[in-house]
Amino acid sequence: MLLHIPKVLTPEQVAQMRDVLDRTDWEDGRNTAGPQAARVKRNQQLTEEHPVAQQLGDTLLKALGRNELFLSAALPHRVFPPLFNRYCDGGEFGMHVDTAVRDVRGKGIRVRTDLSATLFLSEPHEYDGGELVMDDTYGAHAAKLPAGDMVLYPSTSLHRVNAVTRGARVAAICWVQSLVREDAQRTLLYEMDTALQALNRSVPEHPSLLQLTGVYHNLLRRWADL
Numbered sequence: 001m002l003l004h005i006p007k008v009l010t011p012e013q014v015a016q017m018r019d020v021l022d023r024t025d026w027e028d029g030r031n032t033a034g035p036q037a038a039r040v041k042r043n044q045q046l047t048e049e050h051p052v053a054q055q056l057g058d059t060l061l062k063a064l065g066r067n068e069l070f071l072s073a074a075l076p077h078r079v080f081p082p083l084f085n086r087y088c089d090g091g092e093f094g095m096h097v098d099t100a101v102r103d104v105r106g107k108g109i110r111v112r113t114d115l116s117a118t119l120f121l122s123e124p125h126e127y128d129g130g131e132l133v134m135d136d137t138y139g140a141h142a143a144k145l146p147a148g149d150m151v152l153y154p155s156t157s158l159h160r161v162n163a164v165t166r167g168a169r170v171a172a173i174c175w176v177q178s179l180v181r182e183d184a185q186r187t188l189l190y191e192m193d194t195a196l197q198a199l200n201r202s203v204p205e206h207p208s209l210l211q212l213t214g215v216y217h218n219l220l221r222r223w224a225d226l
């Protein structure tokens with residue numbers, strides 16, 4: 001499932017992050033790429049170990065922890081500490097697939113990447129190009145979202161970022177290990193949760209709601225992988 005999550009960060013939080021990021025010395029993105037990605041990765045980044053990434057990443061993780069759409073769709077078990085990236089002067093990231101398992105350095109924790117997420121920190125009018133293009137069984141989908149919005153997509157998909165030919169595109173990147181590994185199962189639970197929430201708003205006393213809520217939890221119990 002590919003999902004647009006609007007307003008993960010407030011305009012004030014975006015402005016604060018941009019203020020810090022625009023004054024930071026960025027590193028070459030190829031430093032952390034595997035051999036396949038290194039051939040096609042031309043951007044700048046702050047890895048999760050950079051103090052600026054840690055400070056801003058904490059704010060983003062707190063916002064995600066309160067975001068009902070993210071929690072319902074991702075069913076997060078572990079989130080890899082966010083890193084930040086920047087594309088300018090023709091910078092791009094060619095077609096690649098994300099590393100399946102990432103080590104959280106110094107913590108002895110590994111995160112299986114079930115979901116990838118890009119949180120846009122530049123407004124679309126600030127740059128040309130820079131679309132995140134994801135392939136799935138239905139074809140290619142492009143995302144270029146307002147600052148503060150996030151796109152969430154299965155890490156199994158091949159994806160790329162088009163060259164930025166004017167201005168700069170700044171973003172935060174996250175990977176999520178979900179309680180539910182399979183995208184198809186996770187999508188069913190998300191759709192069911194969305195329907196249950198709508199029923200809870202419109203017919204909260206309906207007796208079948210209890211039974212359906214039970215079905216949701218029993219499916220999650222069956223599929224959750226802890």
Ligand SMILES: O=C(O)CCC(=O)C(=O)O
Binds near residue numbers: 093118161171
């Ligand atoms: O910049 C983006 O939107 C995606 C970056 C990406 O695909 C990656 O870091 O693996």
Ligand SMILES: [Fe+2]
Binds near residue numbers: 159
């Ligand atoms: Fe990627």
